[in-house]
Amino acid sequence: MSTDIFVDRSGRRRRVLTWLSVTAAALLVGALGLLAAGLFGGAPLPLRGWTEAPGPDSAVIGPAPTPTPAPPPTTARTGQPATRPATAGTRPATTSTAAQPATTGQPGRGNGRSNKPTAKPDHPQPKAG
Amino acid sequence: MPAGYRPRHVSRRDPRAHWVLFALCLLVLLAGLAFNGYARGAGGGSGRAEPIKQVATPLSRPFVRSDPSGLTTRALPPRTIALTFDDGPDPLWTPQVLDVLRRHQVPATFFAVGSRVDEEPALTRRIVAEGHDLGSHTFTHADLSAAAPWRRHLELALTRNAIAGATGRQVVLFRPPFSSRPGDVGAADLDALRDVTAEGQIAVLADLDTNDWRRPGVDAIVRAGIPADGASAVLLMHDGGGDRSQTVAALDRLIPKLREEGYRFTTVSAALGTPASAASTGDRLRGTALRWFQALGAGLSTVMTWLLAVALVLGLGRLVFQAGCAWWHARRRRPPTRAVWAPVSVIVPAFNEAANIRATVLSLIGGDHPSVEVIVVDDGSTDGTADIVERLGLPGVRVVRQRNAGKPAALNTGIAYARADLLVLVDGDTVFQPDTIHRLVQPFADPRVGAVSGNAKVANRRRLLGRWQHLEYVIGFNLDRRMYAVLRCMPTIPGAVGAFRRAALRDAGGVPGETLAEDTDLTMALHRAGWEIAYAEKAIAWTEAPATLRQLWRQRYRWGYGTMQAMWKHRHAVRERGAGGRLGRRALPYLVVFQVLLPLTAPAVDVFAVYGLLFLPAYQLALGWLLLLLLQAVTAGYALRLDGESLRPLWSLPFQQVLYRQIMYLVVVQAAVTAVLGSRLRWHRMARTGAAAALVSGQGHNSSTTGAA
Numbered sequence: 001m002s003t004d005i006f007v008d009r010s011g012r013r014r015r016v017l018t019w020l021s022v023t024a025a026a027l028l029v030g031a032l033g034l035l036a037a038g039l040f041g042g043a044p045l046p047l048r049g050w051t052e053a054p055g056p057d058s059a060v061i062g063p064a065p066t067p068t069p070a071p072p073p074t075t076a077r078t079g080q081p082a083t084r085p086a087t088a089g090t091r092p093a094t095t096s097t098a099a100q101p102a103t104t105g106q107p108g109r110g111n112g113r114s115n116k117p118t119a120k121p122d123h124p125q126p127k128a129g
Numbered sequence: 130m131p132a133g134y135r136p137r138h139v140s141r142r143d144p145r146a147h148w149v150l151f152a153l154c155l156l157v158l159l160a161g162l163a164f165n166g167y168a169r170g171a172g173g174g175s176g177r178a179e180p181i182k183q184v185a186t187p188l189s190r191p192f193v194r195s196d197p198s199g200l201t202t203r204a205l206p207p208r209t210i211a212l213t214f215d216d217g218p219d220p221l222w223t224p225q226v227l228d229v230l231r232r233h234q235v236p237a238t239f240f241a242v243g244s245r246v247d248e249e250p251a252l253t254r255r256i257v258a259e260g261h262d263l264g265s266h267t268f269t270h271a272d273l274s275a276a277a278p279w280r281r282h283l284e285l286a287l288t289r290n291a292i293a294g295a296t297g298r299q300v301v302l303f304r305p306p307f308s309s310r311p312g313d314v315g316a317a318d319l320d321a322l323r324d325v326t327a328e329g330q331i332a333v334l335a336d337l338d339t340n341d342w343r344r345p346g347v348d349a350i351v352r353a354g355i356p357a358d359g360a361s362a363v364l365l366m367h368d369g370g371g372d373r374s375q376t377v378a379a380l381d382r383l384i385p386k387l388r389e390e391g392y393r394f395t396t397v398s399a400a401l402g403t404p405a406s407a408a409s410t411g412d413r414l415r416g417t418a419l420r421w422f423q424a425l426g427a428g429l430s431t432v433m434t435w436l437l438a439v440a441l442v443l444g445l446g447r448l449v450f451q452a453g454c455a456w457w458h459a460r461r462r463r464p465p466t467r468a469v470w471a472p473v474s475v476i477v478p479a480f481n482e483a484a485n486i487r488a489t490v491l492s493l494i495g496g497d498h499p500s501v502e503v504i505v506v507d508d509g510s511t512d513g514t515a516d517i518v519e520r521l522g523l524p525g526v527r528v529v530r531q532r533n534a535g536k537p538a539a540l541n542t543g544i545a546y547a548r549a550d551l552l553v554l555v556d557g558d559t560v561f562q563p564d565t566i567h568r569l570v571q572p573f574a575d576p577r578v579g580a581v582s583g584n585a586k587v588a589n590r591r592r593l594l595g596r597w598q599h600l601e602y603v604i605g606f607n608l609d610r611r612m613y614a615v616l617r618c619m620p621t622i623p624g625a626v627g628a629f630r631r632a633a634l635r636d637a638g639g640v641p642g643e644t645l646a647e648d649t650d651l652t653m654a655l656h657r658a659g660w661e662i663a664y665a666e667k668a669i670a671w672t673e674a675p676a677t678l679r680q681l682w683r684q685r686y687r688w689g690y691g692t693m694q695a696m697w698k699h700r701h702a703v704r705e706r707g708a709g710g711r712l713g714r715r716a717l718p719y720l721v722v723f724q725v726l727l728p729l730t731a732p733a734v735d736v737f738a739v740y741g742l743l744f745l746p747a748y749q750l751a752l753g754w755l756l757l758l759l760l761q762a763v764t765a766g767y768a769l770r771l772d773g774e775s776l777r778p779l780w781s782l783p784f785q786q787v788l789y790r791q792i793m794y795l796v797v798v799q800a801a802v803t804a805v806l807g808s809r810l811r812w813h814r815m816a817r818t819g820a821a822a823a824l825v826s827g828q829g830h831n832s833s834t835t836g837a838a
Contacts (some may be wrong), residue, residue, distance in 0.1 A: 005643055005694040008807025015807055021150050028153040031425060035160055038419025039283070040289065 140471030143686075147802045158429055158736050166744035168244035170269050172484075188311035188319075191334040191363045192401060195326035200319075202311070204369030205336075205361040205400050210392045212237035212364050212380075213335065215266055215304060218245055218252040219369035220362050225377045226368045227259055233384040237261050238397045240304040240333070243268035245369060247420040250295035262396035264302030264333060265289060270370070272307050273325065274317035278838045287419065291648065291671075293408030294416020301406075302397055303330035309338040309365060309622070333397055337363035341376040342367045350379035355386060361792065363397070436730055448764050454612035458664075459771055469570050472500040473628075475553045476543030478536050479505055482557030483512040485673065490518055490526055492560045498567040501525065502779050505557075506543040514557070536624075539644035540778030544639065550631045559625045560588065560671045569628045571665035579633030579660025582610060582619060583626030583668035584772070589676060596778045597789045598674040598681070604768045607666065612769075614664035617708070618716040621692075622662065626650040626670035633660045644698060646691025652701040657709035666772070682796055689800035691722070696720060728797035735791070758783055 008014060152669050190202035205211060212230075217223040218241055230237055239256050241263060246253045257263055267273065268287040271280065285303065292300045303325060308318065311334045356362040366376050387394075398405065408416075479486055486505070493503050505524045507515035514529045531542055540554060551570050555561070565583065572581045585605060590599040606623075613619040622629075627648070634640070636658035637651055644650040652662060675681040702713030733763050741750045741796040762782055771778055 005698055006690075006804040006807055007809055011807075013805070013807045018146075021147065025150050025153055028150075028157045031157050031422065032153075032160060034418040034422040034425075035164065038287070038415050038422055 144802055144806050144808050153522055155732060155736050158733060158815060159739060161426035161429040162595050162740040163743060164422060164739060165430045168269060168423055172215050188314050191311055191336055193322055193332040194328060200323060200326065204625055205363060207361055208359060208473060209361040209400060210364055210387055211395055211397050211400060213240060214366050214368035215240045216367045217250040217369035218239055220249055220252065222373035223252055226380065229377060229380045231259060231789045233396045235384055235397045240264040240266035242266050242270050243291040246291040246295050246422045251711060253295040262398045263292060263298060263300055264304055265300045265305050267306055270306045273305055273321040283332060285325060285328055290412050290419060293412040299406050299408040301331050301403055302333050302662055304333050309335050310421040335666055336362035338365045342371060344375050347375050347378045350375055351383050354383045433733060436733060437737060440727060440730065440734060448760060451608045451612050452764055452767055454615040455608050455771055458611040458615050464702060469573050471551055472549040473498060473551045473553055473566055474547035474549040475501060475503045475555055476547060477505045477542060477555050477557050478508055478512055478539035479510060479514045479557035480511045481510045482506040483517055485558040486514050487517055488560050489557055489798060490521065494525060496561060496563045496566045502548060503565060504529060504543045506539040506547050535642060536674045537640040537647045540640040540748055544634060551628060552631060553628045556625045558673045562669050565668045565670055569665050570669035572665055577661045578663045579655050580622055580631050581628040581663045581665050582622040583669050583670050585623045585625040585672050587674040588671040594676065594782060595674055595782050597785050600765060600778055601677055603772050603774060604765045607772055608768045610664050613716060616709045616715050617661065619662040619664060620652060620712060620716040620720060622652045625672045627670065644691050644694035645687050646695050649692050649695040650698060653695055653712055656712040657705060658698060658704055659708050682792060683797040686800055689797050690803055693800060693804050699760035725797060728794040729801060731794035822828040
């Protein structure tokens with residue numbers, strides 16, 4: 001007497017189901033892949049905006065005030081904010097031409113505005129609340 | 130319920146690879162539910178309830194972008210109106226708004242919520258196709274001023290991608306949720322604005338907030354939508370997030386009025402001179418991917434809601450029905466019958482039961498019932514089980530030795546040797562009370578009764594695992610059994626304690642050996658042979674429950690798999706008449722639903738509980754959980770009282786939810802997978818500790834058995 005109920009001696013059911021399971025697993029991994037692809041990665045937005053020189057209907061608000069104590073001088077970033085404001089004042093005047101020579105050492109910034117990674121140091125962030 | 134026995138099988142390893150698939154399923158389910166929960170969290174409206182923290186130099190113009198020198202703001206050209214609509218796209222209201230705009234030939238700007246773009250990609254495309262401007266309103270209408278920087282970035286990127294996936298456009302414009310006019314921008318908002326514009330988005334605030342989302346009435350919205358002194362204005366309205374019928378009606382009147390006053394209409398991009406640009410392929414693919422995943426999550430969420438509802442209704446219905454049956458079973462008056470004093474043969478199949486066999490045999494012959502013959506069938510034990518019994522030298526106790534052939538074969542051997550017409554089948558690890566045998570055979574006074582189930586109780590219930598099993602035996606088995614008795618469809622007489630008429634056993638063809646749950650298989654065969662099965666709840670047998678998780682797993686794996694085998698073997702009972710039909714149409718569906726289908730869906734329910742911890746209000750979750758637990762406790766308490774047991778073990782009930790419940794459903798998953806794959810199995814025997822023996826030694830039997838295994 002053996003327990004033959006459910007037992008598939010040919011092993012065919014097992015093969016078919018193994019194949020189905022592998023397919024299902026691939027689909028599930030694919031679904032997780034969709035999520036990962038959708039959530040992570042993504043190029044920063046190439047900055048565009050109004051391109052003409054600032055008119056009488058525009059105004060500038062300076063860099064964010066830092067209500068909290070100033071960032072410690074030991075951070076790696078400190079070099080940049082010190083130099084950036086000096087050049088920043090002259091930039092808006094030259095923004096109209098897209099043919100900015102690449103010799104400025106900041107390629108790809110045709111509109112005189114920075115991409116996200118370099119723009120960040122302009123605004124030392126107080127911790128978001 | 131076969132106890133620890135080892136049927137002989139050719140062995141192959143239990144299937145395991147399915148656990149990877151199983152884990153993946155649960156992971157995708159959790160991720161889908163979580164993402165859906167996040168996306169559905171989107172609200173709507175503008176303005177804040179609480180007062181804002183003022184800034185030193187408030188913004189004065191609605192358009193804000195980041196320049197190297199700081200935030201630059203701008204305003205519209207003179208006598209211009211930019212209609213802006215937040216919180217859409219909405220399948221009901223956005224098309225109506227678009228229709229009004231088309232009738233008046235007016236362009237507008239729509240600040241779309243990313244998660245809703247994913248739900249309405251076609252509508253989003255229609256907005257663009259009809260010449261309107263599209264901007265971002267975050268993915269979930271999140272208050273960015275209160276969000277961490279990573280969340281700000283995520284909300285913006287997801288929305289950019291969603292719109293890119295739906296329309297192929299790259300959005301530059303952005304309106305912060307809950308914002309309205311530049312003057313209302315507080316310190317925290319300004320901080321968020323710097324962050325957002327640093328990512329390259331142009332923030333668009335509003336000059337005039339119509340407050341249409343508060344539904345103040347069509348007239349009020351029209352009045353609020355006309356700027357004072359002929360100034361130009363970015364007008365804030367809403368096409369989503371609630372009933373927008375007033376907005377649609379007001380818009381229809383507002384546009385002609387503004388035209389009369391000499392205004393011209395523009396989109397924000399046109400006013401700023403920012404050209405529309407195509408999104409990168411990467412962004413479009415990312416947006417499309419997430420849209421699919423969001424759709425998957427929404428589908429899973431719907432399925433889970435239905436599943437939970439069905440499971441809840443079934444579970445509650447079962448509890449109520451069980452309790453009702455138990456009440457009826459306990460109350461009903463049985464007609465006085467002539468007591469049964471006929472001789473009884475007790476058959477004890479034993480394979481390596483040295484730890485318990487002495488106590489078992491002593492408990493069998495020391496009872497109230499006269500003329501009891503005990504036959505111990507030693508099924509090729511290697512631990513001297515038969516010798517122990519023979520050394521006892523008890524009259525009326527016979528030992529039959531056979532080569533290891535499996536428990537069903539051992540039972541059949543014993544039945545062949547037995548002299549009496551009433552047969553009691555007992556596991557080798559079970560201890561009877563003095564009155565057990567007599568009480569067990571009383572239902573045979575009714576000649577239709579072919580077999581009687583006794584009441585098996587857990588002897589070793591000191592530790593948590595034993596206590597859980599004790600509760601399960603009392604609630605699960607005993608309530609179930611009372612219900613089956615009332616419905617006359619008992620599917621299992623436990624191997625630990627059952628009595629049979631010889632004629633009934635003959636009709637069933639002896640103890641069948643084709644399944645791993647020979648007790649269930651035999652009981653079902655008896656039904657189909659036309660015999661009634663009775664339940665003698667006062668015939669108590671003490672059994673040793675598995676003491677480790679591994680042993681419990683093996684036992685339940687065998688029960689689960691064996692029950693499925695027996696159900697499959699007797700599936701044709703569904704179409705039979707009489708006792709077989711009762712089994713097929715009452716017990717089998719019940720077993721399929723509550724022993725197979727619900728346990729198979731239980732993992733998803735647990736995943737939903739985890740999701741609930743993350744996304745549902747805590748009080749709601751706690752209330753639901755407490756209510757369910759209370760209901761369980763009340764039922765359990767009733768079952769314990771019916772059985773004359775102490776209510777004290779009830780405290781362990783909440784903890785059952787954490788480990789025991791998971792084992793109970795995972796083992797069903799394992800059994801079902803094994804069945805579907807058609808694998809062959811290797812079975813292990815439970816290691817006996819002699820707990821049942823120790824129990825009776827405390828009851829006056831002078832037993833000195835010690836744990837041998």
